[in-house]
Amino acid sequence: MGSTLRSILYAFLPELDAVFGAVYRNIGADAAWVARSWILKNTAAFLPVLEVWNTQYACYSSSAPLLAACEFACDFARLYTNIPHTDLLDKVMQLIHTVFEMDAHKDHVGIKIREKKHAVWLKVQHVPVDLTRRSGRDDGGAFLIFDVCMIREWLTFVLSNMFMQFGGKLRRQDVGAPMGTNCASNLANFYLAAYELRFLVGLLHVHLDQSQPSWARVLAAHVMKAFGLSGRFIDDLATINNPYLRHLLYEDQAFHHPLIRGIYPRVLELKVIMEGPSINYMDVTIGPVPGRPNRLATTLFDKRTVYPLTKLRIIRFPHISSHISDLAKYGIVISQFHRFCSIIMRRNNFIHAVADVVQALYVKGYDVPRMVALVRRQCRRHNELYGTLPRHLFVAIVDALQARLHRQRLI
Numbered sequence: 001m002g003s004t005l006r007s008i009l010y011a012f013l014p015e016l017d018a019v020f021g022a023v024y025r026n027i028g029a030d031a032a033w034v035a036r037s038w039i040l041k042n043t044a045a046f047l048p049v050l051e052v053w054n055t056q057y058a059c060y061s062s063s064a065p066l067l068a069a070c071e072f073a074c075d076f077a078r079l080y081t082n083i084p085h086t087d088l089l090d091k092v093m094q095l096i097h098t099v100f101e102m103d104a105h106k107d108h109v110g111i112k113i114r115e116k117k118h119a120v121w122l123k124v125q126h127v128p129v130d131l132t133r134r135s136g137r138d139d140g141g142a143f144l145i146f147d148v149c150m151i152r153e154w155l156t157f158v159l160s161n162m163f164m165q166f167g168g169k170l171r172r173q174d175v176g177a178p179m180g181t182n183c184a185s186n187l188a189n190f191y192l193a194a195y196e197l198r199f200l201v202g203l204l205h206v207h208l209d210q211s212q213p214s215w216a217r218v219l220a221a222h223v224m225k226a227f228g229l230s231g232r233f234i235d236d237l238a239t240i241n242n243p244y245l246r247h248l249l250y251e252d253q254a255f256h257h258p259l260i261r262g263i264y265p266r267v268l269e270l271k272v273i274m275e276g277p278s279i280n281y282m283d284v285t286i287g288p289v290p291g292r293p294n295r296l297a298t299t300l301f302d303k304r305t306v307y308p309l310t311k312l313r314i315i316r317f318p319h320i321s322s323h324i325s326d327l328a329k330y331g332i333v334i335s336q337f338h339r340f341c342s343i344i345m346r347r348n349n350f351i352h353a354v355a356d357v358v359q360a361l362y363v364k365g366y367d368v369p370r371m372v373a374l375v376r377r378q379c380r381r382h383n384e385l386y387g388t389l390p391r392h393l394f395v396a397i398v399d400a401l402q403a404r405l406h407r408q409r410l411i
Contacts, residue, residue, distance in 0.1 A: 002181035004113065004144060005154055009092075009186035011111060011119030013039060015099040016193060022102075023200050024228060027207055027221050034228035038196050038237075039189050043282045043298075044342040046231040046238065050286065050296045053229060053240050071279040071286055071296075072245050076235040077269040079188055081176040084267070085159045088177065091194035092187060093152055098197070100148060110147045114140055158183070185234050192232065192264070195251070199263040200224060206259050216257045223248070223260065237270070238281045240296070246272065280306075284343050297345040300353045320365030330366070333357065333374045347386035351393070355400035362405070372398060 021035035033052055040046055099105060110127035112120040127147055128134055134145040146154075158181070162173040177184050177191075206212055206220040229240040239245055247255045249270050253262035264270055274280060278287030284298040304314055317332055318324060336357045344350045358371045379385070379394040386393065 002183045005183040038232045040231045040233040073274040073279045074237040079235040092190045299349040337378045359404045
């Protein structure tokens with residue numbers, strides 16, 4: 001059941017982008033670039049936010065920059081354990097109702113879910129009344145059909161039947177998301193997204209309300225645009241150049257106007273863990289480009305290099321003698337190359353990151369010529385990467401690798 005609910009909620013994510021985008025389009029063409037929710041699937045999904053900053057907000061003058069970005073990284077101290085079940089069910093269902101009420105889905109009353117495949121929206125004549133016909137197999141494989149009532153039924157069942165054994169006693173969890181289930185992170189995502197949408201809709205109402213003072217309407221629009229440069233990976237929130245963040249973290253906060261109120265409930269305990277011109281967010285460091293401090297770029301960040309994780313002995317890659325296939329072991333080079341391509345914006349950092357992986361694998365007994373051949377192949381698959389021709393990028397990676405190996409006297 002948890003796996004199916006995860007598939008249902010995952011199918012709604014693209015629709016949430018359309019809902020948030022529709023809210024932003026109502027405040028003017030200069031905010032139309034915000035066409036997504038704050039939910040991030042991975043680190044790479046935050047890079048378009050940085051591109052928006054670099055293209056639309058940053059000043060390109062190196063001698064007299066007009067803007068200097070200040071980033072914030074926040075973390076929910078007690079997200080999973082503090083969510084009230086009633087509020088969780090209400091907020092998730094509010095979002096699902098909102099999606100079904102969109103213009104694109106106003107004639108749809110059901111959704112057809114297949115595992116690891118795109119969901120299909122169904123009109124009333126295609127949703128079986130008989131519950132026994134809402135599951136089965138067709139040309140696309142096994143499927144399940146849900147309407148709003150059935151989704152609420154399943155969510156209610158999951159939230160009402162979370163049990164754990166502790167001290168020889170069986171106990172039911174009545175507060176907090178069902179940790180350990182497949183849908184836990186999706187439920188938390190939707191719960192927070194419901195508060196974020198309510199926050200933005202409240203600001204939009206202030207902006208469009210002609211009875212409000214002009215300064216309040218302008219302020220509401222400014223706050224909305226500032227939060228447009230935000231992204232959240234489950235319980236990790238980041239925002240760029242947002243002076244309103246600290247004043248609007250919680251729903252009981254008001255900022256200069258009683259209707260301009262904060263986002264999240266106090267019970268979630270959101271903390272600002274980093275702020276400044278450079279922050280560590282997930283597996284990247286977001287900071288200014290040297291010589292152009294108003295432009296932002298990402299470099300690789302490894303939490304294992306920061307205390308207290310530096311005190312732990314962490315095995316990063318399998319040894320060459322481990323009992324897994326060579327294809328899987330040498331596939332590390334390919335997977336890390338693609339990972340770095342998707343999250344690193346600075347060329348030199350990418351070069352050194354790839355060289356570091358090859359060096360680390362060499363220490364574990366991997367064959368350097370074979371790994372270098374894999375790197376060459378990956379470089380050739382990109383006509384241009386980081387504004388560099390494949391051959392030049394490959395030569396730079398090999399030079400960085402040779403320097404490392406010579407320094408450690410490994411060749």
